[in-house]
Amino acid sequence: MLPTPSVVLHDVTFAWPDGAVALDHVSGAFGRGRTGLTGLNGAGKSTLLRLVAGLLTPASGRVVLSGTADYLPQRVTTDVDATVADLLGITPVVRALRAIESGDVDPAHFDAVGDDWDVEERAVALLAASGLPTGLGRSVATLSGGETMLTAITGIRLRQSSGGGAVALLDEPTNNLDGDARERLYELVRGWRGALVVVSHDLALLELMDDTAELRAGSLTTFGGPYSEYRAWxxxxxxxxxxxxxxxxxxxxxxxxxxxxxxxxxxxxxxxxxxxxxxxxxxxxxxxxxxxxxxxxxxxxxxxxxxxxxxxxxxxxxxxxxVRDDDRISVDLPDPRVPAGRRLVVLRGADGREVVVQGPERVALTGPNGVGKTTLLERLVRPGSAESPAGAAGGEVLTGQVAYLPQRVDVLREDLSVLDAVREGAPHVPPGELRNRLARFLVRGAAVDRPVATLSGGERFRVALARLLLADPPAQLLVLDEPTNNLDVASTDQLVDALAAYRGALLVVSHDRAFLERLGLDVEVRLDGAGNLTEVR
The missing domain is CATH 1.20.20 (F1FO ATP Synthase)
Structure with a gap:
């Protein structure tokens, strides 16, 4: 007899307020173990998780859960006033415990605690086991991006260990994690007990799954085995x-x-x-x-x-x-005509050591989370946008047009349509021509007129990339901060192909080692916690 699934979807349809259909009569199920949910960008994976979590309501059909849903979005809280206890989701229980300890016998406090009298001890133990800061009152602002994500996932484990019976839903949890943080996340997943559904393009993470599910063309297919076995099948x-x-x-x-x-x-x-x-x-x-x-x-x-x-x-x-004939990003990068040897950018370490980027060099900036790689890029391409204290790494653009794609893809105004957002970078290009060019980024038809706010992570990346690459005049230096975070495997392949044909300079920050190895790097520059730069040829 087959085990009872943790989530069952019955003919689920969902459309955005503008009428764009995200999911169309989807049926399927997730088991009680670990399931990797895959699919092309824009297939509706994140939307599906939010429907399971109850954050969205289907236009038709039903979502049935065995228990409750515990959902962790791609973007964890950026509230600077939040604490580790807030991120773990135990602040109400901790407050009730403090009140009881002070002599307050209000029944509401006992209701809030329930059976979680040792929640603080269990929280500290789980955090320590993952190599995370254990101070429950510590500000989230003091954590790195990787530590923030791992702490939030630890909160889900903590709630599951309390007997909540929740289905854990993680949306791209390895985005923005460095190599060390990814390994710690893999360890968390290896020891996971209970139902877990993970949306990811991280092949190493997908290999840890018991089942693989693919959302494609309105159909949810589930396969018993990790991603590599699914691909072979x-x-x-x-x-x-x-x-x-x-x-x-x-x-x-x-x-x-x-x-x-x-x-x-x-x-x-x-x-x-x-x-x-x-x-x-x-x-x-x-x-x-x-x-x-x-x-x-x-x-x-x-x-x-x-x-x-x-x-x-x-x-x-x-x-x-x-027969599958998946669309892929078809990027035709312009030739910026950068002479070999032209000095474009200089990077400076805290110790005064300099690294010069010159066309058409390909340079990777690497290092652990929290050492300031993104901040260095911000100081480089947006002078004055980030304060540069004494002894910090920095740099400056020496010459040439620079195009920058930030990690959070926040170059797009949420209230604009896709077409208008791209026209900001190419105001003199006729709208009809821009529509034709956007089609090469898989943005076609009515999607061109959709508000940016309704785009999925992958769609947002494609539009931001289009805005960058279709700009006039073309850039002599591309600066990319974690560009593969929201890309499916096929789109990553196409991005690699496009960058291989680009004849300008490239400066890229990425924790995706497989992606970096495919770029044909001329040099890797490592940034450490002291702000020093080291060249690795």
Whole structure:
């Protein structure tokens, strides 16, 4: 007997207020173990998690949970006044405990505590086991991005250990995590007990899953095994689908050929009949009788052959739908014509050591979370936007046009349409031409007029990338901060291909080691906690 699933989706449909359909009659289920939810950008994965969490309401259909949902979005709180206890979700219990300890016997305090009398001890133990700061009153502002995410995930584990029976929902939890933080997250997942659904493009994380689910074209497919096994199974299925398509196409060509040959025979027969009538070889009554009989026979034959052609064409259409032909970002980067050796940017470490980026060099800026890589980029491309204390790493642009894609993709105004957001970077390009260019970024049709606020993480990245790359004049230096965080595997492949063809300078911050290794780097520059820069050739 199969185990009862933790989440069941019954014919779920969801549309945004502007009418854009995010999910269309989706049915499926997630098990009680660890499930990796995959799919192309824009498929609706984050929307699906929010529906399961009850943060969105389906237009039709039902979401049924065994227990409750504990949801962690891609962006964890940035409230500077929040504490570690807030991030763990235990502040109400801690306050009730303090009140009881002070002698307050209000029943509401005992209700708030419930069975969690040792919640502080368990919280500290879980934090320590993950190598995280254990001060429950510590400000979230003092944590790195990786520490913030790991602490929030620890809060979910803490609530599950309290017997809450919640289904944990994590949306891209490894985004912005450095190598060390990712390893600690992997350890958390390896030891996970209870239902867990993770949306991720992190292949290492997906390998830790018990099941793999893919959301595609309104269908949710669940496979028993990690992502690599799912891909191997899918490859076999696709080979079979491709063979079926070739056979269907061959059958259609044969049926069309036979239809043409039959039409030629019919035409020949009709021609012969007209010739016999002209030569008066037969009496008129016999000719008319034969003509009527031939027309009936030929009509029936045409109908039979037409039916065969239509059935063969329908078989081709069905086979084509089974063969995947996923759209990918098709980026055509401009040639900024940067001479080799032109000095574009200088990076300065806290110890005064300098690293010069010159076209068309490819440079990676790496280092643990919290050492200031993003801050260094901000100081570089937006002078005056970030205070530069004495002894901190910094730098300056020496010459050339710089295009910058920040980690949070906050270059887009939420109230603008996609088209208007991109036009800000290319105000002199006609809207029709921009629409054509946006199609290369998989932003087509009515999606061009959607508000930026309604975009998924992957869609937002594509639009921000389009705004950067379609700018006029083109940039001589591309500065990218964690560009693969919101990209599916196919889009990451296409981004790598595009950057490989780019002939300007590239400065990229990334914790995705596989991505960096594919860029053909000229140099890696490591930033440490003291603000010093070290070149790694």
């Amino acid at each position: 899918l490859e076999v299925q696709q080979e079979a689908a491709a063979q079926a398509l070739r056979s269907a196409e061959q059958t259609l060509r044969r049926e069309k050929r036979q239809r043409i040959e039959a039409e030629e025979r019919i035409a020949h027969s009709e021609s012969k009949g007209r010739k016999d009538a002209a030569n008066s070889r037969y009496v008129k009554a016999v000719i008319n009788d034969r003509r009527n009989s031939a027309e009936k026979s030929q009509g029936a034959r045409r109908g039979l052959l037409d039916d065969k052609v239509e059935r063969a064409r329908a078989a081709v259409d069905l086979a084509e739908r089974a």
